[in-house]
Amino acid sequence: MNAIGELSRSLWMEAGFPRGRALAGNLEVDVAVVGAGIAGLSTAYEFARLGRRVAVFDAGTIAGGMTARTSAHLSYESDDYYQELIRLRGEDEARQYFQSQKAAVDRIEQIALRKGIDCDFARVDGYLFASGASDNGLIEKEREAAMRAGFADVTLLESLPGRATGKALRFPNQARFHPLKYLSGLATALARGGVALYEQTRIVSFREKDGQVTLQSAGGQTIRAGVAVAATNSPVNDFVAIHTKQAPYRTYVFAAPVAKGTVPDCLFWDTQDPYHYVRLQPRQEDDLLIVGGEDHKSGVVADGELRIAALRDWAEELFGPLGETEFAWSGQVYEPVDAVPFAGRNPGNDNIYVITGDSGEGLTTGVAGAIIVAALAQQGQCPWAPVYDPGRKTVKALGEFIKENAGVAKDMAQHLTGGEVASLADIAPGQGALLRLHGEKVAAYRDDDGRLHIVSASCSHAGCVVHFNPFERCWDCPCHGSQFGTDGQVLAGPALKPLASRQA
Ligand SMILES: Cc1cc2nc3c(=O)[nH]c(=O)nc-3n(C[C@H](O)[C@H](O)[C@H](O)COP(=O)(O)OP(=O)(O)OC[C@H]3O[C@@H](n4cnc5c(N)ncnc54)[C@H](O)[C@@H]3O)c2cc1C
Ligand code: FES
Structure with a gap:
């Protein structure tokens, strides 16, 4: 790794x-x-x-x-499901959404062709599958909703071909590429x-x-x-x-080799919440299986390595033994409320x-x-x-709006609480923690050489408290997803300014 x-x-x-x-x-x-x-x-x-x-x-x-x-699935099935989209926005808007998504995949294909871009673009089948029989109803309902939105050719299967899963839907003509x-x-x-x-x-x-x-x-x-x-x-x-109107979530991915022919060149994703997503990246000698999932609201947990391990366990159960993990990473997505x-x-x-x-x-x-x-x-x-x-x-989508925004007030309140450690001496090399220093909440990180890097814990966007992300060694803001390096520099917005520097 x-x-x-x-x-x-x-x-x-x-x-x-x-x-x-x-x-x-x-x-x-x-x-x-x-x-x-x-x-x-x-x-x-x-x-x-x-x-x-x-x-x-x-x-x-x-x-x-x-x-x-990204994991670079190019699919025009909605990852919130067309049944939910139709419930929230009506059938006409679901149809418009379907058309826009389909046109986007076509546009990437046309541009790659017109500009001669060799980017491993390939049309492949996409499979949405029920992780267990209890989700079979959801799959059947989704087939009907996807067809109402515009998928003329979605097929219902008893399971993912060759795997012991619940029912599955096959969406032909989806795609994958090297982004x-x-x-x-x-x-x-x-x-x-x-x-x-x-x-x-x-x-x-x-x-x-x-x-x-x-x-x-x-x-x-x-x-x-x-x-x-x-x-x-x-x-x-x-x-x-x-x-x-949107909330930041972190999602995790790993890639490990599989022998050619073991897993078909398709897109797969399941009905769990958060869902798992899987695809192949073909190579000369073998293929790389790219597996993602284990999402959580940004900045609220700090267990990325465990999440990668859980993803691997899940993938081996479904696809059999994998080679050594070659890549593992995470990233942020924004979930719109509707x-x-x-x-x-x-x-x-x-x-x-x-x-x-x-x-x-x-x-x-x-x-x-x-x-x-x-x-x-x-x-x-x-x-x-x-x-x-x-x-x-x-x-x-008002309920979702209220749920996602309730976290902002809760995070702000953390300015008033104690720290995660009592003193700077409690922070081990490679670790970061929040603590109270000179009456203020600060974010302190000790690098591998033992040097301390101390910044204000107050996010420069709108003042929420940032939290250490040990998987990527940076500070994440749960409110709107800003991410800062251990030196306080902005890695991802909406923040525009670094976290203010502080002395021990
Ligand atoms: C692990 C993971 C798996 C995913 N899988 C899929 C998938 O399979 N299929 C799919 O469709 N989507 C997937 N997504 C989502 C998709 O990858 C992203 O939504 C998409 O790449 C975002 O593209 P973007 O151009 O909006 O943002 P980015 O690629 O982040 O580009 C934004 C750019 O803006 C720059 N920027 C920021 N602030 C400023 C500023 N103030 N001034 C100037 N520049 C600035 C940044 O430096 C950055 O380069 C996945 C995402 C993740 C994290
Ligand atoms: S307060 Fe908005 S991203 Fe931190």
Whole structure:
């Protein structure tokens, strides 16, 4: 297994990348895209093909965010189930969602073909299976709902072929790919087509006046644009509104070899909550089985290694013995309260757009979001836009909204409680803990050489208490998902500023 430390490396990170440069001066463009993951680069593609002058800005590196940590299933079955989507949003919206997701998979395939991107794209069957007979009813109901949403050819099976499971659904014509090979090829094609790609350029403010958008970078540069798109996974243009409608969850993945022919080249996921998700990445000598799941609300538990072990036990029970784990990593997904992500005009703005709330299908919703945003900005409409509208309120999801937001007040209250350890001396090398120091709650980490790194425990976004994540050695905020390095630097938003440094 690769060493757990700093941020765990996913198997995709071996792909080479075109490098961007940091923005060095002020800039004027038609479209400023903030974030260079699948949502941002797909957005840049959609606007560039409409002939707009586009620049992309990333706080880190191109495709260094959650797209580098995905498991890369390309499926258009809803991971909240179409039966739930129909209950919450009605059959018409479920159908629009289905069409947008299907179009997203087609778009990735077309782009890979048109641009000659060798990214292991393959059409494969997807199987949703009941982990036990008690979920057979759910599977049968889902078949009917999926067909109402648009899946004409979903088949009901007595079990996953060759495995002792409950009933299963087979969705033909889903897909898988290597996400970073794809984004590497896409970034190269964009750069060749005149799109400017900037790395190490954090955008810290979005303002709109008289139809013109002005962005400010952390380095002090100003970018003027007709349109700006926040494709930062968690929207950094918005302080609270959208963050109350989606909740951050961490999910875990490992990859281990299986002999060729042992597991078919398909996508699999089950009905447990949280669900397990499985696929193959073919290699020359053998295949890698990629297994994910064991999700939890971000920042509330600190047992990543146990979760990877539990995933392995689960996978071996279903697929038989696996080779040594070669990669293990985790990442964050945002669960929208009403089963559909947010993509479209940012509430209160005319020319600032947002793509977020990805859930476990953020690759396809990121691509669909890009198509929606470009159509709205260029033609003023898109048939899928109402389904993804960032300003919507779904009354039927009120219970979920209240449940997810109750955690914020609970976390804030932790500023007043004692620490996890009594003194700095109680923190072992490689460990982090919260404690009270000079009357304040601080987050302290001792590195492998014994040096202490102390920062304020108050999240720089809206003040919740951060918690140590020993699996990735960083500080996670449970409220809206910001993640900070042990030195306090921002790894993931919505926070824009580091955690304040503190002395022992
Ligand atoms: C373990 C795991 C498994 C998953 N499996 C699947 C799957 O099988 N299928 C699927 O469809 N989805 C899956 N997902 C979800 C999917 O991978 C993500 O939703 C998707 O990759 C998010 O893409 P993005 O472009 O929105 O964000 P990212 O890839 O995170 O890109 C956002 C970029 O914005 C940049 N940024 C942030 N703040 C700023 C700022 N202030 N200024 C400039 N840049 C900034 C970041 O540096 C980053 O590069 C999975 C996710 C995880 C974690
Ligand atoms: S992410 Fe919002 S308070 Fe931390």
